[in-house]
Amino acid sequence: MKKILNQPADFVPEMLDGLLKAHPEQLDYAGDDVHCIVRADSPVSGKVALATGGGSGHLPVFLGYVGKGMLDGCAVGDVFASPSAEQMLAVTQRIHGGAGVVYIYGNYGGDVMNFDMAAEMASFEDIEVRTVLVKDDVASAPAEEAGRRRGVAGMVFAFKCAGAKADMGGSLDEVVAAAEKALDNTRTMGVALSPCTVPRAGKPTFTIGENEMEIGMGIHGEPGMKRETLQTADEITERMMTAILDDLKPAAGDKLAVMVNGLGATPPEELYIIYRKVHQILADRGIGVHRAYVGEYATSMEMAGASLTLMRVDDELAALLDHPAHTPFFIQV
Amino acid sequence: MKKILNQPADFVPEMLDGLLKAHPEQLDYAGDDVHCIVRADSPVSGKVALATGGGSGHLPVFLGYVGKGMLDGCAVGDVFASPSAEQMLAVTQRIHGGAGVVYIYGNYGGDVMNFDMAAEMASFEDIEVRTVLVKDDVASAPAEEAGRRRGVAGMVFAFKCAGAKADMGGSLDEVVAAAEKALDNTRTMGVALSPCTVPRAGKPTFTIGENEMEIGMGIHGEPGMKRETLQTADEITERMMTAILDDLKPAAGDKLAVMVNGLGATPPEELYIIYRKVHQILADRGIGVHRAYVGEYATSMEMAGASLTLMRVDDELAALLDHPAHTPFFIQV
Amino acid sequence: MAETIDSAQVVAATNRVGVTLVSSEAVLTDLDQQMGDGDLGITLSKIGLALQEFAAGTPVEGDIGKWLGKAGMAANRAGSSSFGTLLATALMRAGRAVPGKDALTGDDLSAMFAAADAGVQERGKAQPGDKTVIDALQPAAQAFAAAVEAGQSLAEAGAAALAAAKAGRDSVTPLRSKVGRAGWVGERTEGKVDPGCEAFVIMLASLLD
């Protein structure tokens, strides 16, 4: 896969430079490090602040959700690499509006260790930090070991719901509760059809046969549950739906938010073909769709494939999801 | 390149089915043909209606811009194939709000012939139709033969400006003038790094060496100006900027709208690296950026590559560009 | 000159061309990928299917002209790329040249051929020499008319038309395409067969079969 870049080592800082130049009214950075992206108007005094962080290569995840109604800041790592604890601390300090900070991020070793260090450091400065880990990928561990699951596209629903709660003036406890409630009701599963290449690595993270797909692959190319012969869109969708529905167990009459997410190279046309089948399966079970998100929400650079996320919504989650948001990558009115 | 689909022949109708199910409040179709996509609330009485059309495989182009503040309807063809004159007529009839219809679409033979037929048929029904052809691709013909140029991502600026004018209550003449003014000031150029595959064709439209790029390639894989060794992001950006600036000839003090558009597989990270250089080059020439659009606006399925569009804006175009719009793929507040 | 084509023959020929178009998908896809967007094979395969369906399902009812016009509309519905639209236009114009007829003479066929040629030029606005289907269609139409004029049999006139179409196709192969998608490819089209010319030759050969 060919990339448009200059020096691989400059990939992330140049991307951030372009991003800050493209969205000067919305984004700024903390201190003197462009890896510490924050809302241009931060800190928002009196509001609970939300921070995330993680490796690059997943746009709009992570930094694309920094903006009104969603996140206040994001520590940005190199491609597929965690940012440092120091960067997370710099973001935390800059966005803290006096009402505490919630970290919401994916369950990855490097991120966990660094965010834990950052939270320790922040506590020395009397910033109250709470952590909510995203573990939505049903393919990464069985239900009995759900705590080991990795965090993928479902984090966007957590950003959205927690961000809305904070925007509405929720307390630190309430914002944490909103994030946790969203995640308790959220499951994701993905399928990859082609690999992606970390710019500095120069070769694909994995290889996959011309006629194969990987069911359950993670967004960094972590191997999934099974390598199989490529199936039709309807078969793939059924596979993902079955795995998610078996775990989430929605009942007839429930309402769901649906996200069909492209991993990078897969065009929106194919995502809508998937959505068509999702809608059919849900209709057959008497389950309604509160809102559908079809597009690229959490990617793996130029990987081909898609993930499917379902979130069961009650009135509270529905209202949080419907609340307006405005970031460089996500606008809802 | 592997695709997520069922039968290749069902690619477009299933995509449309999914799209209509995902956006029932925003989109509907005319008559009994899902290929005739219209605003759910059409016709908007008294408003000049805007229609476009063209082949599938370019989402958000074309139908993704149907919505408030942009287009009223879109005739949807098979992948890279023109819709039929009958479909265009059905869209025209459904969206006509009594104030005339403007066709804005790319300068492609099949589309031109069919839209011309549709306009003839509409005139029998006393619907006044005006046509504005998009010819923004500087790579497709020299300035002396600008009338032969093909239409690519720049059409989005025409949809936006004409759509805003119609939304503000502009007359048929004014809407046509807005579209023409936008296009007179708009130039695009693209570069492709990998091919794409028409589902029914089953093999890539063209091949390209592991270390090559095609400068000036069109959004259907039409060969460009030159096949060359892959260059750095900055070099590629300079190439595109030089070609566009030489043609558009903006002066110091001018303001531009910029669109860095991904063709499909190229991730947003790389688009921002391009934008960074665009911004630098413009700053060096004393040219300002009124608005930057970085993302996927006109694609070629899973083709890797990007295009760059510049539109010179005066106060009128700036105001039209800034006007709110709300479609399934394009929201501006 | 007493030789005529009846409506059953028209229906059979339409069906035959439909079958040929479907089986030519790969070769036309290949040609169009070299200087276009690769959809010609698909478009004509879809039109081929539509023509077969149309021929099987639509009775002529004594008016070949009207029947051909409707066939053109069915073709446009099925595939409306440049070539597809021109083919639909050709069918509609050819039909319009023989209104109300239930059998076609050589002169009728010459008139239909000429009307198709004129319609394609009017709709597509290309000139002879631009390297489009016109460079096969126009000489074929002229050769057919000349042969009929000279009192040759329909089979002989058809053969002359086919030879002229092939010669026309080959005469523009060295040239650079000037219109449509191929026009953007420029010098790289030199030496390559125009896909539309090839499609026309294939259809004409199948008509004569």
Added chain:
Amino acid sequence: MAETIDSAQVVAATNRVGVTLVSSEAVLTDLDQQMGDGDLGITLSKIGLALQEFAAGTPVEGDIGKWLGKAGMAANRAGSSSFGTLLATALMRAGRAVPGKDALTGDDLSAMFAAADAGVQERGKAQPGDKTVIDALQPAAQAFAAAVEAGQSLAEAGAAALAAAKAGRDSVTPLRSKVGRAGWVGERTEGKVDPGCEAFVIMLASLLD
């Protein structure tokens, strides 16, 4: 036991490890691509560069402990993947074990090793047998301490540690990874070398050089 390591040797060893990490990028990338996300080589190459810069630019000023702590912070800034963060933690904890010292005895080194091991376990929350760097680090730390305890030379103790690290690495190769990214790969990790163990062995070998 009079044998000691002075600050110049610590600086030289840090620089040496830095150089080794840079030159090991490809092999570590390769291992991490097989059961992770492929960033280990890149992370450690960046940390390697940072350590070289740090060693060249930061005087020890009589406090090896503090110096190592700062080296750990520089490492975390440079690369903060799981392994990078654990390496930074190890450096900081090792430094904290020898505050204010300007030369290190064998016992100091044993204590540093043990502190690093404990720090890595605390930060990463993995258990021995989970198939992580701990399975090379812990036996190495224990072997080093035992050798020093037994009165062996530092070179001998180092060799014992390296042998133990390699044995530890190999002992878990047949196992299934239980934590981190490799934990999600499951049975496909069986029979594959843990990248973190390999990285540790490479660093330790370079330390002893």
